Amino acid sequence: MELIVSEEIDSEFLEIVKPILRNKEFLKLGxxxxxxxxxxxxxxxxxxxxxxxxxxNRDCDERIAAIAGLLHDFCVYDFKDQLPEGELHQAFYHPKxxxxxxxxxxGIDEKVRGIILTHMFPLGPMPTCKEAWVVxxxxxxxxxxxxxxxxxxxSWRQRVMIVPA
Ligand SMILES: [Fe+2]
Ligand SMILES: [Fe+2]
Numbered sequence: 510m511e512l513i514v515s516e517e518i519d520s521e522f523l524e525i526v527k528p529i530l531r532n533k534e535f536l537k538l539g540x541x542x543x544x545x546x547x548x549x550x551x552x553x554x555x556x557x558x559x560x561x562x563x564x565x566n567r568d569c570d571e572r573i574a575a576i577a578g579l580l581h582d583f584c585v586y587d588f589k590d591q592l593p594e595g596e597l598h599q600a601f602y603h604p605k606x607x608x609x610x611x612x613x614x615x616g617i618d619e620k621v622r623g624i625i626l627t628h629m630f631p632l633g634p635m636p637t638c639k640e641a642w643v644v645x646x647x648x649x650x651x652x653x654x655x656x657x658x659x660x661x662x663x664s665w666r667q668r669v670m671i672v673p674a
């Protein structure tokens with residue numbers, strides 16, 4: 510899996526997310542559909558970009574928002590797979606799985622972990638910092654547009670193309 514990134518994208522954003530987008534385990538998200546035609550990788554990049562943009566305009570830490578946005582659904586499995594024992598629903602379970610995977614691959618800090626764990630609010634705990642509110646809102650905006658097949662953010666004009674290996 511390879512990503513081709515258009516020159517239109519802010520280099521400031523790319524500098525922040527580049528180390529994650531080079532990670533082979535993370536790129537496996539391209540193998541899973543998230544919202545009908547959108548892959549989980551494309552969705553994650555969109556959320557990251559929208560969260561970065563929103564954070565920049567709201568006196569938030571845009572770096573944290575971009576990273577947490579990119580990692581919020583870092584789950585390398587099909588959401589239709591069976592849940593571990595004791596887990597009730599994927600909506601409540603997958604933020605924990607994403608936080609574990611992010612910790613394992615990137616050694617995230619507590620703030621990023623908290624943002625990942627609260628991104629499904631109101632299905633799950635309430636965000637506790639401005640960047641977490643930004644990511645949960647960005648996730649909902651992206652999911653809504655992806656579900657009705659509207660290309661936007663980094664899916665618009667093929668700003669990021671995902672090329673299968
Ligand atoms: Fe999610
Ligand atoms: Fe998401």
